[in-house]
Amino acid sequence: MAIPEWELNLFGAEPELLRPLEHNRYLRAAQALATSSTPSRLKLLHALIVGERTVIRAAMWADVPQTLARADLAxxxxxxMVRRVGEEWEPSDGHVIVLLHLALAHAHLALAAK
Known part of the structure; x- marks a missing residue:
């Protein structure tokens, strides 16, 4: 399936993503996706993105037990995917934010199509 022209802006910053990459890049991407593949971790990432930066606040926002939130953030x-700055946590870079937003948008569209 070809990438629609209107979606090419996703690759604009890194046009090399339109070509096959080294196996190690796919391995690291798979590991990142696997690590983030629980609902509690996605909810915590979402909490960080909207500004809930402490374990307590992120856990409350995401409705996740604090012990699980600590383990998931670690x-x-x-x-x-995240980094700790003192007592606060934040997404490591903008790619994490885009990854979460795309996953949520994909889930929304998949549900709407049913």
Missing amino acids: ALERAG
């Missing part, structure tokens, strides 16, 4: 940190 796992996301090991995967390089």
Whole structure:
């Protein structure tokens, strides 16, 4: 399936993504997707994106137990998806934000199509 022209702006910053990459890049991408693939981790990422930066506030916003939130944030940190700055957590870069938004949009469209 060809990429629609209107979606090419997703690759504009890195046109190399239109060509096959080294296996290691796919491996790291798969690891990042696997690490973020629980509802609680996605909810915590969403909480961080909207500004809930402490474990307590992110856990409350995401309706996740604090012990699980601590463990999930630590796992996301090991995967390089979030970083800790003092007592606060934040997405490691804008790609994490885009990844979450695309996943949520895809889920919304998939549900709407049913």
